[in-house]
Amino acid sequence: MNITCIAFSVVLFIFGVLFLFTKLYRFFPFWKKMPLQERAKMNMKAISINIGLMIIVCSLILLAAGVWEFFYDKIFIWAMIIWGVAIVMDAVLISTKKLYYHDDSKKGQVNAKQK
Helix, strand or coil: HHHHHHHHHHHHHHHHHHHHHHHHHHHHHHHHCCCHHHHHHHHCCHHHHHHHHHHHHHHHHHHHHHCEEEHHHHHHHHHHHHHHHHHHHHHHHHHHHHHEECCHHHHHHHHHHHH
């Protein structure tokens, strides 16, 4: 049993859950410096869920490495490589596809229907 991996997994799990269920992003400097118009465009709830789940997955990998010696010896490095690739792909997807921005065209259609 690897106590270091278990300790880090608990810390990461708590941080991931905080990200998942709270508005933790409001405490980061990038959020405070961002203009209000840009903040209004972003769907931070969806981004927080995404980031929280990715952190929780990392904590589960660390927990498995801490509890099972076979996992630590044979699978851990490959699991972390796959997780790292998934994180990079997720970051690219978030930044290039604009999936986490509010769709202004739908808001405009709803406002037009109400008038």
